[in-house]
Amino acid sequence: MNPLVQRVLSRSDVRAVARAATLIENRGPQATDLLRELFLHTGQARVIGITGPPGAGKSTLVSQLIGAFRALDKRVGVIAVDPSSPLTGGAILGDRVRMLEHHGDNSVFIRSLATRGALGGLASATLDLVLLLDAAGFDPILIETVGVGQDEVDVAHVAGTVVVVLVPNMGDDVQAIKAGILEIASVLVINKADLDGAGKLERELDAFSVPVCRTVATTGAGVAELVAALPAAPSRDTRAVWESRLRVMLRERLEALLPAAELSEAASSVARRQQDPYAILDNWMKHYFSRSVQR
Template sequence: MNTRSIARACTVMESRGAASAALLRELFPQSGRAHVVGITGPPGAGKSTLVAAMVEELRRRGQRVAVIAVDPSSPFTGGAILGDRIRMLQFHDDPDVFIRSMATRGAMGGLAPATHDVALVLDAAGFDTILLETVGVGQDEVDVARLAHTTVVVLAPGMGDDVQAIKAGILEIADLFVINKADQDGAARLQREMSEWDVPICLTVATRAEGVAPVVDAVAGLKGKADPVRHWVHRLRQMYAEHALARLDSGVVEEAARRVAGRECDPYTIIEGWLRV
């Protein structure tokens, strides 16, 4: 697959629907080799900077690398995205680096299924590592992060409340902590705080690519630890929900809602009936 056909296949996946299911079936046998690595954490922690540095390091090691940047807001607003673009421009003429931004909030079926299917396309296209950048707050982002084989949580000093928010959601699925901005005050304290968890910690200064090779080593070491069955348990549940919802005829839902609202029927009986067909 060349860059253009990969991009086209990603667009098909984002559109969901019958065409994406057909393409998935076709590509599935070629997938299964890539290591999908979630890079998650609060805004401003340095995820994009770290991702760019990791891409460089992985290229140095001869890997083909894809990046999926999931941004909850529009890709056309906000300085962060502009910054990301500039950072990623350095790879624009390297055919072994592929970068895709997803901005599918509100898309049918949610963010996670589309992101997963885009990752599957990139896997089938022969990328060795797929870096999936997500903001680690909010259920959608946690769902996306769960789809990675390995999850790296990036934190930086001086983001107290954000760290609390992250702790509530994503910390349970962290395989590796990166404390970025180790050049700033408070990195050592954050490291002490994070050592409560039984998760390895790396320190980086992503802007200077310091500590990035050890992160890439640690991530590579975690590939074998990733459990594909656990991954598919999660994914199959999501797919089931997505497909069941897509099959619901809106007229049927409307009619059922009318009956439930009129107390002609209880909602459990309705759902049971739908699950039986």
């Protein structure tokens, strides 16, 4: 067994987890070997996505959840995906990473992830980190992501449980995110419930047959109720979860094989009607996807 794998599995070596996380972020064959060895030790953790519009209070809520789960003596893993604002969540979480690693708290592990690298997309990288933290004995694993766009929906699919954080008086924003992320919510949170309009938002959310919690993340009000609304065990790391994970992994892996320049060249030649898209796809299948196994 790879000595790093052994150290990760020991559940007491945060430095090993940090090293493995860095290898995984950098992608590469070393990471794949590591993940293969770790995989059979996963499947124990609840993976909870915390998503919602910028500034909804996701990071503040995540900090509260860390506290709540620590009070239950849980070891908590946190992955902050592509923190949108260096002034709010990103910086706060960044500071916490430094603080916690320096104080050697083995029970909380926080990592920011912003690599939309060439070798695999954000959702795959997030899933790989989830599997690492799962194998390292962290449960729950919280994933903070801004809930706009397909990437974020993909990231949310990595989590078995999806908490969508909304705030009062969002106006058209509710409509805008309804199409995507609201559809996959397991729990809806009305954060900033101290502001006017929480009741109105709650009525708008009635149409969704999922639990609705009100929180004030800055004070911790409602956080215990939110924790109670979350599943007590990893119930959705099932065939259905793996079906969407595998679909995302497959798509990202295929896309990574294709040089970006080639995609844009092909697009302009199709747009000018110089080539048809079906011929191009056949060509790609032949040239890239038939010899696509790494190593």
